[in-house]
Structures are given as C-alpha cells and as structure tokens.
Amino acid sequence: MAITLGQRSLSRLDGVHPDLVRVVKRAAALATAEEDFTVLEGVRTPERQRELYAQGRTKPGKIVTWTLKSNHFRNARTGFGHAVDLAPFPIDWNDHGRFDRLAKLIFRAAAAEGVAIRWGADWDRDGKPRERGETDSPHFELA
Ligand SMILES: [Zn+2]
Numbered sequence: 001m002a003i004t005l006g007q008r009s010l011s012r013l014d015g016v017h018p019d020l021v022r023v024v025k026r027a028a029a030l031a032t033a034e035e036d037f038t039v040l041e042g043v044r045t046p047e048r049q050r051e052l053y054a055q056g057r058t059k060p061g062k063i064v065t066w067t068l069k070s071n072h073f074r075n076a077r078t079g080f081g082h083a084v085d086l087a088p089f090p091i092d093w094n095d096h097g098r099f100d101r102l103a104k105l106i107f108r109a110a111a112a113e114g115v116a117i118r119w120g121a122d123w124d125r126d127g128k129p130r131e132r133g134e135t136d137s138p139h140f141e142l143a
Contacts, residue, residue, distance in 0.1 A: 003031040009039035016042040017080035019115045020142055024084060027109035035105050038089040040138055043081035044072035071141040083141035099137040100129055106140055116143040 005028050013021050024039065031037065044052075049070055071083035086106065088098040103119050110117045120136025121129040129137070 001032045002029045003033065003036045004028070005039065012039040012042045013084070014042065015074065015081050016084055017075070017078060017082050017142060019113070020082065020084055020117070020140070022113045023106065023110045023115050023117060023140075024086070026113050027105050030109055030112070031105055035101065036089045037086050037102050037105075038091070040085040040087055041072065042084050043074060044070060046073065049073070083139060085138040086140060087138050096130070096137065103129070103137075103140075117141065118143045 005025070013024060016024075027037070049072070072081055072085075074080060075082050086102060087093075088095070088102050092098065099121065103121065106117070106119070118125060118141050119129075120139025120141075121134045123132075123134055125143075
C-alpha cells in the first residue's frame with residue numbers, strides 16, 4: 001500500500017533535511033489509504049515565524065504555543081530545516097486518534113530509515129502523547 005504525496009506536500013519538503021524527507025516519503029510508501037496525510041509546513045522563514053508568533057494561540061482547534069526558536073528554521077550547521085508539520089488527510093484537528101496513528105506510521109518509517117525523530121505531542125519520547133499538555137501533534141523533528 002502507498003499514498004501519493006500531492007505536489008503541494010512535496011514542495012513543502014523543499015529545504016528540509018534529506019533524512020527527514022526520507023522518513024516522510026517512506027511513511028507515504030507504507031501508508032494505507034486510511035493513513036493518508038499531508039505536509040503542512042517544512043522550512044519556515046523568520047518572517048513567517050514572527051507572523052505565527054503574533055497570531056499566538058488564536059487559531060481555532062489548533063492550539064500551539066509558538067516560539068521564536070524553531071527547528072523549522074534552516075539549521076545553522078546543516079543549512080536544512082529539521083522539522084516538518086504533518087496532518088492526517090482530510091484534516092480534523094480534534095481527532096487526536098488519527099494524529100496518534102499518523103505518529104505511529106511516522107515512527108515506523110523513521111525506524112525503517114534509521115533516523116531518530118521526536119514528536120511534538122511526546123517531547124520526552126516515553127510513548128505517552130500529550131501527558132504534559134503537549135499540543136504540537138503535527139510536529140516531527142530530527143532528534
Ligand atoms: Zn512544527
């Protein structure tokens with residue numbers, strides 16, 4: 001089984017670290033139709049980050065604490081973005097179960113590619129999503 005990442009998803013992987021791109025593409029290759037997902041964002045410009053920061057927590061259904069420091073910026077060392085935001089497709093921000101299933105798929109893909117990653121809903125990587133009120137379920141980054 002596999003899903004096809006749309007053109008928009010693929011263009012959002014521009015500038016993202018090749019290891020993370022491999023994980024996302026492997027996840028697409030492993031995904032069933034029910035595990036369809038989309039790439040929301042990859043590399044972020046400092047301007048865009050300030051914009052998001054200014055919006056604060058106001059987006060309905062998507063409660064994220066934006067910081068001005070982010071792995072979505074190009075990493076000074078590698079020149080690539082080290083984070084991507086992904087969402088199950090079609091998107092339902094309130095369906096945590098689908099975000100959790102997507103995370104399982106991403107971790108399976110990461111294991112297959114030998115890439116260590118961290119998930120925005122489980123920063124301490126103990127396998128318990130949102131235990132400390134983590135709210136960044138779409139966020140995956142290189143560990
Ligand atoms: Zn993110």
